[in-house]
Amino acid sequence: MVDESWAHYVGVSALMLVTFFLSNCLAWWLDIKRKQRISAKAQELSKASKLKTPVTIVTGFLGSGKTTLVNSVLSSETHGKRIVVIENEAGSISIDDKVLRAGEQEKAAVGIFVMKNGCMCCTGDGAGPELERVLNHLLNILQDDEYDYVLIETSGLADPAPIMQTFFSLSNASGRFFLDGVVAIIDCHNVWQHLDGRGWGAKTPEVYRQIAHATSILMNKTDRRNDQEENLKELEELLGELNPHAKVLRCQHCEVSLDHILDQRAFDAARVADMMVIERRLAGDEHPSAVMARHTPGIRAISWASALVEERWRDVYRMKGVLAVEGSRRLFVLQGVCGELKGQEGREWREEEEKVSELIVIGKNLNHDSIDRGFRQCLLSWRKQSEAEQSLIPP
Numbered sequence: 154m155v156d157e158s159w160a161h162y163v164g165v166s167a168l169m170l171v172t173f174f175l176s177n178c179l180a181w182w183l184d185i186k187r188k189q190r191i192s193a194k195a196q197e198l199s200k201a202s203k204l205k206t207p208v209t210i211v212t213g214f215l216g217s218g219k220t221t222l223v224n225s226v227l228s229s230e231t232h233g234k235r236i237v238v239i240e241n242e243a244g245s246i247s248i249d250d251k252v253l254r255a256g257e258q259e260k261a262a263v264g265i266f267v268m269k270n271g272c273m274c275c276t277g278d279g280a281g282p283e284l285e286r287v288l289n290h291l292l293n294i295l296q297d298d299e300y301d302y303v304l305i306e307t308s309g310l311a312d313p314a315p316i317m318q319t320f321f322s323l324s325n326a327s328g329r330f331f332l333d334g335v336v337a338i339i340d341c342h343n344v345w346q347h348l349d350g351r352g353w354g355a356k357t358p359e360v361y362r363q364i365a366h367a368t369s370i371l372m373n374k375t376d377r378r379n380d381q382e383e384n385l386k387e388l389e390e391l392l393g394e395l396n397p398h399a400k401v402l403r404c405q406h407c408e409v410s411l412d413h414i415l416d417q418r419a420f421d422a423a424r425v426a427d428m429m430v431i432e433r434r435l436a437g438d439e440h441p442s443a444v445m446a447r448h449t450p451g452i453r454a455i456s457w458a459s460a461l462v463e464e465r466w467r468d469v470y471r472m473k474g475v476l477a478v479e480g481s482r483r484l485f486v487l488q489g490v491c492g493e494l495k496g497q498e499g500r501e502w503r504e505e506e507e508k509v510s511e512l513i514v515i516g517k518n519l520n521h522d523s524i525d526r527g528f529r530q531c532l533l534s535w536r537k538q539s540e541a542e543q544s545l546i547p548p
């Protein structure tokens with residue numbers, strides 16, 4: 154009896170060991186195959202790179218300055234490129250394309266495509282096909298030789314890895330596009346609330362992923378700290394540790410030489426494999442959500458919005474809005490980042506545009522109904538608002 158159960162125990166253990174061994178071998182073999190595929194496609198891409206259209210991915214957490222960078226590239230006189238911009242908005246409302254189109258920037262942008270509802274990191278395997286659809290679309294119009302550069306601005310919550318991977322899996326487009334670089338923008342003023350000091354215990358893993366995948370890192374908003382040097386140095390060191398391969402540059406309003414943004418030829422396919430390792434080290438976390446509100450009547454005052462951003466600064470990472478102010482011919486752009494809200498007039502509304510006020514709030518623990526209600530209250534009569542409240546939007 155004892156012998157029998159002993160033999161049974163040995164048999165089960167042996168079976169477990171064999172299964173463990175075989176599954177490890179399989180994982181190892183699959184990993185090698187994947188690396189082989191990646192390097193084969195990278196070689197395929199690099200062979201014809203002179204004929205291909207470079208793609209730069211601009212990433213960075215909410216409010217770090219991605220649109221500011223894209224605008225500055227589009228308005229630069231020096232590069233002489235015809236650029237297609239692909240925007241990836243976290244919600245179903247798009248603010249950035251209105252901001253991008255404001256002003257002179259249009260001259261360099263030959264097309265702005267907005268992928269709404271597209272936090273690529275949340276869509277998992279869906280990320281590739283969605284991006285591929287847009288790139289295939291670009292491929293069609295590339296026949297006309299209208300574009301010579303593609304800029305992809307990810308949503309602030311995006312993990313750029315699936316987008317990068319997409320360039321390796323694009324079958325149609327592999328002969329047309331190549332990944333030139335990944336620019337990550339860091340808001341030096343607010344980034345510390347997303348990092349857990351040194352090491353990998355990210356409070357907001359998206360920020361780590363964006364840093365880890367970058368070929369250039371812009372330490373933006375250096376104007377925001379007065380006690381700067383020590384903090385900036387510490388941040389610089391941390392970024393260097395997290396991503397030793399990237400160029401790290403300090404800047405304000407993303408003003409850096411375009412050599413660090415365009416035509417970097419910095420993307421090294423072998424790094425993708427390393428990045429996938431980093432990927433596995435990053436623990437999951439509660440993902441921020443986005444709440445959208447959209448109303449047609451003209452907005453008169455927005456005291457509610459500034460109160461929301463100021464009072465709930467821990468939860469509200471970002472607020473962006475384009476408002477149709479009653480009596481104004483211009484749209485009004487709201488920008489809220491970590492406790493601060495700014496507003497300024499943008500371009501004039503176009504005749505064909507519907508004058509609606511749209512708002513996106515991104516953060517944690519957000520209640521859609523109460524945000525929608527609050528936004529609606531902004532439609533209150535002008536007279537009911539105090540003077541201080543009125544100051545943000547000119548009557």
Ligand SMILES: Nc1nc2c(ncn2[C@@H]2O[C@H](COP(=O)(O)OP(=O)(O)OP(=O)(O)O)[C@@H](O)[C@H]2O)c(=O)[nH]1
Nearest residue numbers: 214215216217218219220221309373374405406488
């Ligand atoms: N003080 C200061 N503000 C800046 C700087 N760069 C950008 N901003 C402001 O920061 C706000 C957010 O900038 P955006 O370029 O819209 O940021 P974003 O990364 O595109 O934001 P999301 O689209 O929400 O992810 C805007 O009000 C900018 O004017 C800077 O260097 N210093």
